[in-house]
Amino acid sequence: MMTDKNMIADAAEKLFKDFLTTELRNKVYAGEWPATVWDKLQETGLVEAAVSEARGGTGLDISECCAIAKACGKYAAPVPLVEAYLAEKALAAAGLPPASGLTGIALPMRGSHLKLNRSGGKALLTGSLKQVPWGRNLSAVVAIADEDGHPVTVLVQGPFKEVVHSENAAGEPRDTITLSGHELPATQAGAKGIGLKPHELRAAGALYRCAQMTGAMQTALDMATTYVKQREQFGRPIAKFQAVQQQIAQMASEIVASDGVVSAAIEAAGSGLGLFQIAAAKSRLGKAADMTVDVAHQVHGAIGTTRDYPLHLYTMRVASWRDECGSPNEWSEWIGRLVCRTGGDALWPELTSGFTRVSQ
């Protein structure tokens, strides 16, 4: 089991190592879609990895998919791979067939709204989807629409007429797709009230972002430790200064703690629960992200701030993912309300059982 998981993550890592060249990065900066990497991912079955065997895919479990997500973070892969996994998760939960082509996900967020209106044999979508990862490149997007106050999963085929480009701090596309009476074939909308609820999709996204963050933070740490051992100032490697050592030790501690809580969240998600653990991970990683971004840049000095030096690929992803799918504040608030509702006496028994006994 463990070996398989490592093998799959290793395959993803090798692919990223081989294909994410400086030349390709420069094309991505210029706004080009990294087709070579995506095609290769598709060829090796990594795009369909999350599709169950019953649905005709590879059928990797959440822990294996998170290992791939971590590899995406570790190599700052500029592709919507975890987004494909999220799209499949939503489709499967709603009983819709797996998508083909480049299919992304619209994660529920403030300002996003999508109404489904089914009447007279027609299904029409109207609304606006914010911060859709790689929205401009997608051939289809999966979203949770609102139909008379109930969630319904929809697969929206492009091309989209209104796409406003934007990006996160790492330069990853986060576009707004606006739909005005977009007509949906009946087969591409789930049943009313069946499938993921918006907060469940958001939590699933948060788990992937956490897994990606642990990978990117690990690379930032590796770069920092390598750099301070090489860089000499005042006649010796700066690694020899205690002030530098102490900062990096703190950063490493935060990353180890992150790995611990994220593995708890992955484990809990694997048994179908896990909202509390995911919330705890997304909340806890906020502090780790801040420390990692701060220290990694601080010890690198000016060179770390340049485009050619790849540190920002990792730090800016960490900083962006920190706030996506619910910021640490937002998930902390969710936990805070949960534990206040449950009460002080119940906190310890619930904490040690992962809040499996209370309604979340």
Next chain:
Amino acid sequence: MLRGFHLNGEQLDPSIVALRQEVRDFIAAERASGGFKVGPGLWLRFDPNFSEKLGRRGWVGMTFPKQYGGHGLSALHRYVVTEELLASGAPLRAHWIADRQVGPNLLKFGSEFQKKELLPRIAAGQCYFCVGLSEPNAGSDLASMRTRAVRAEKDNGWVINGRKIWTSIGHRAHYMNLLARTGSDADDRRGGVTQFILDMKSPGVTIRPIINMLGEHDFNEVEFQDVFIPDEWVVGTVGNAWNQLSTELAYERSGSDRWLGSFGLMAGAIDRVGKSPSQAAARLIGAKVAELYTLHRMSFGLGAMLERGETPVVEASIAKDLGTHFEKSMPDLIEALVDEMAPDAMDEGFADILRYARRNSTTMTVKGGAREILRGIIARDLGLR
């Protein structure tokens, strides 16, 4: 390279889950019958009666083999019991050091004689230890210790001269786990140090109290003037203490005692804030609960590593550093939430615990390895030193 704290589902083992419940039932019964009260000091209170009661329940020396009075259980069974007891604020101080680190150390390095002599009494909750590491001029730089043990060949033993300081519960412990220099000055600073077990009643031992800033007598200065220790009380190999110590420190630093000392404050604060917190209060509480959960998983993972026979020195340093800082932030959390509480919510009992935590948590990032030392250990592991 740093390892994570990954569990393979050990926490879901039915015997672990059942044991947790058993401890909870015991605590509830003890509270109901007045066996212990929750009060300032929480688990740090020294209560031999309670320690013996736990011994009778089989919750001290749990990992010792049955032939030594133990129960042959795993480090994770012990972990769960101690975590539950700590969270409840039960008084554990008396047997704590003996159970946490001396027992496992003796199991690994002790002689058959030592194990037979001490382990059954430790497991009964009747035998208490203090630790003799720090000296007036050897604190964080422990390798500079000067307390010396000189061979007394004809008496089959060693003669100790020197001084130890910051010896917690030294005045109440039956034995000291003592480190003394046995090698020549030419030896490596870390070589030539030997681990002994010293009977605190031995002639030539003088114990002087040092009152801490909480007004308590916990610390002591312990002086040795020609104190004789027979050969059978040398632990492990002469000159090998430094290597033996790393195992012991992994036990000392990895546990939930580093971050559960103020748990009662958090539970109390949540009740006092009530069921409908403001957004700001919910964020503060939630962030701390997330930290707490992370520490819980880390310590549990460390328990699993110890059970697998690993010596997670670096990981234990990380857990101690993060855990003690968490504990230190607990009074800050309460201060930040006071405005959300009813005016009369800060009753004297709760205020007492808060005051104690404010004073005590300030010392937690020092005891058992100052944070600079812990971070130095982590930095060495990363190849920076």
